[in-house]
Amino acid sequence: RGSSVASMGLRSGPIFRALRGRNLRHSQGKTLRYMSQSKAVNYDDFIRPHAKRREPSPIRALTPLLKLPGMISLGGGLPNPEMFPFKSLEFTLEDGTCLALKSSEIQDAFQYSNTPGLPALLEFLTSLQSSEHDKKDNDEWSVCVTTGSQEALSKAVDMLVGPEDTVIVDDPTYAGTLALMRPIGCTLAGVRCDHEGMVPEELARTLEEKKHLGVHPKVLYTVPTGQNPSGSTASDARKRAIYQIASEWNLLILEDDPYRFLYYGTDPHPGEEGEKEWERPKSQSMFSMDTEGRVIRFDSISKILSSGIRLGFATGPKELIDRINLHTQASNLHPSGVSQALCISLFNHWKLEGWEKHIKKVALYYMKRRDTFEALARKYLSEHAEWTTPSAGMFVWFKLHGIEDTQDLIQNKAKDANVLLLPGQAFSPTNEKSCYVRAAFSTATADDMEKALSRFAKLLVAAKDTNQSPS
């Protein structure tokens, strides 16, 4: 009786379970357990109830049936590619190389596609992560592509953070994440950072304090490389210490790392002749140290390829990445196929060697800008501010002498002085007054940098005079 059907065990098999899975829509979901050598992280304790309730799309469960020989499918509601009005898609690179998509690739780009990303892109990114973070490609971790890393982060936060939670964050931290987390109603516990990011002793102290208040944070969010706004970069030793504490206190770590590939170190730019031999300084990510399945890592191509094509990728324990994919299945379905096709073409052309070459170019580019900017900062602001030379990214975090509230300064005085830097308060998890300002050196020309810094210096002198004079 339909031997192929019986042999697939369809009556009781996964298809029917998935079809009947609609009855499980309100269930709690399986217990998720990740066993490693030393510890077991029970993700059940972290994932919020509504995220646990997400089930795979039962229509997708029908996909294996399509492969049965002779099967005629009137199932899937895919638009017909004959009606896609595109004949070719091609990209030109700076060196003049023209990458054109084959017709099968065009169809992949324009049709509904795989939730976590097109297979070819996933393959490249998985091998990239494997090589970059020294991790064997295995069943324990996986990658998903999202519409920018901000989107991946928002889904991870949705899965893990509720109004009753306290989240550990850097102080200062990325304003975009503050905007993401605050409306949830959770408490944000900022841990003091220095030029190397989050201070481990402060983290331990914060966790102890919270424990005494009966509060048990579950999630730690950090930007370990070229942090926006402080430009701080954590050393490997720091990251290990933070990881160790997270392990002791059973925290999950959200490692937000969009500037990883803009890590150039504290040495000055090697000059045009030195560029060829220059090598990217090594840096161990928290993901690479993760033996217990605690780290979800967020990468972005926004600073190195394009911010507008909205592509980022999350890497982490399979159970958690799968949960993010289930969310995607019910929200934006998958990242833009056109953007993915662009990247696949590019990565196939470059391969890992070409990727590395481009990364190196980008790092050196921002390194040079850092040098130019810092030289000017030393010229104009040495008396007015202190700061640490950033070893990654595009920001310098100035601590202004004698100014207590930089928001007031910028809001009320900077416009007339025709200069804009960003006040530190915007990056404070507890919205506290700040004596810091953030400057970006990514886009200004050298002339504009000089103009800005000289105006800013004048502004600071004037502000101090106002403070000192009786009024």
Add this chain to the structure above:
Amino acid sequence: MDQKRWEAKFTPMIRRLPKNKLKELCAPFNESKDIALLGGGLPNQAMFPLTSIGVELAGGGSINIKGFSPLRAAMQYNGGGIPGYKPFLKELVDREINPYGECDKDWDVTPCAGSSDALSKTFRIVVEEGDVCFLEDHCYGPVLSLLTGQDACIRGVKGDSNGIVPSQLEAACQTSKKEGKRLKLIYLVPAGGNPTGAFMPVQRLRDIYKIAQKYDLIIVEDNPYEWLRYNSDLKSTCVPGLKLGGFKPFDADKRVIRIDTVSKFLAPGFRSGWVTAPKPFISQFNKLSNLSSHSGCALSQAIVMNILKQWGAKGLRDHVQKVQQFYQKRRNIVALALDKHVKGLCEWSVPQAGMFFWIKPTVGVKNLNSEGLMPTLLKHKVLLVPGSIFSAADANSPYFRLAFSYASEKDLTVGVRKLGEVLRDVQNSKTH
């Protein structure tokens, strides 16, 4: 519904969304010409490795994105839509959907990363735990997942081939009200719904609108298939062409959120669409977008805008006609095949839009569950989707959804013939 009434419908989470303080702070600076900015943290475009993007169009013509500004539009952060896109979309909407004149200034249009992205954000803005959300009793799957995830109270309402039945909706509203629940919204696909293929004529739209007014419901109008409309005359090769409508033309109350997508008339791979709604809602939508997928992929927006600009109004209408003719032909093949092979074995209506037939077998046991027929379908090597998957009440369903968009013309005919064989099997079988 004015600003105040909209705000009363927002979830606490959304009401807590802060204003973008940095943006506000920087705004006055952007007006000045001689400003020296070290404020924004944009990555430098010089490091983006592409110098041009080219798309050849199937009907002739091509798009070339090159040069600093066009590349910047396609490749850089776009803060809620690439330059010129929002006004372009507003113009498109104003032109193709005739609203009351006075509504225009109270509406806004904003891009999104496809309709599912818009729905996910929309529900996060207006659906609180326990809110009653009305939908057709068979409904698009992701909507059920999203609403379940928000702990909404889902109420499926019976429909016919013209969509949700007003008396049923009225009854459902009354019941919920008596239960002391908070009635929030109704989700509808007015044209060519997935899975039912229902098409709401204007009178039905008006009847439903009256009920929405009575119970102060927000109407979430998901309209991807209104672009794919067909002639009810199976013998005609004429198609209706681009005729958008839905609820907006008579939404004097400003309670309608309309979602459009390029997925069905251009291509789904773009992940690109737009939301048309009253300003208070769009403002929150934009804020929420900023925290997640932004307004979607700038590259997609650049290509879509370029194509639509190149085509102009006439080119777009021509293209939509062509697409409608393509799908209409297939709809007709299936309609005729159904007549030939399954008459008397099941009930169906011929869809006037979309990609689906909604078929109800009339053979077999009473209270048939179509899921139970899956082994027989597989035995005959034909695949349709059982209706229970779309059930808002998580219930059994006798229906099948048949898609005519993708299979070849030959397979459409053969597939329906096989469905006939399946149903005859069921008719003749004693066990089932």
